[in-house]
Amino acid sequence: MAEDAKPLLIKRYASRRLYNTETSDYVTLEDIASFIREGREVQIVDLKTGDDLTRQYLLQIIAEHESRGENVLPVDVLTDLVRSYTTSAQSVVPQFLAASFEMLREGQSKMMENFSSFPNPMASMPGFEALQRQQQAFLKSMMAGWSTAGSTGPDDETAASDAAKDREELSTIKKQLADLQSKLSKL
Template structure:
């Protein structure tokens, strides 16, 4: 009897329960998780809620701050020092009610901007489709003997296609550098 693979609603908020032992329990998969697992769920786009099993208190903010603190302690700069300093200052001033709203709107604008760049990436940059075709030809040329795992419509490249792929390598590098330059200017 084969094990049945469960599917989960990736748009639903993932409920994590914290036990008295401080272990975190994923109610969706019925197993224990770490802070790094939770960070991974969030990076994948999941909304997460962490609650204390006994009291029912929402601990999500506390754990999200702990994830950020752990990244900072490993030398992964999450926020610039001046932003962290301003956040601390905002807790001791009368403008503290403005700061969370400002940060939320700033991140929403950033997310929206990234989505627009990705949606317009193929249509707004000249030569993007040609670059994609060149990259595909290059990959086919480089994977000449690996056709069996690449799908039924894949065929080994002809000698002239391989030669063309090699000639186009310089052009691909040039166009990739141009795209990287344009992307850096967009950010």
């Protein structure tokens, strides 16, 4: 079995301390949550009895996150879960939840694939290249002004002319940006 496919074995000692068998050190619930977020499968077993305690600890991790205000599960979902433990629907709920989360994972995966297939969604917008060129010209003119800051500089007439050009370019950029925002809001 591949190393990534094999669950990370955590042993719980009688003192309730959790021991990572891979790294030979003690871990906390937050460490276990980090392993899971990184994509690792985790199995927690009682050292003395060999009982699988994974579900108990996963529920504890969820409860701690929820109590810190990291609310992921709406109250009505939690209420329905509690109800499912006392009704005949109990046998259907676990399969339904598993299927729902699998669909969610697949949907997220496909959405990320779709986003990565577009190099830049803004690039297809009309006028985007012109806006990019103007931004580059604006930055170039700004940088040119900084590079000559220590020199004697241009005369007053040239400086006034350059400032007028900069204001004109800036107003053109603002207008094009407003047009792009308007087009984006219509999409």
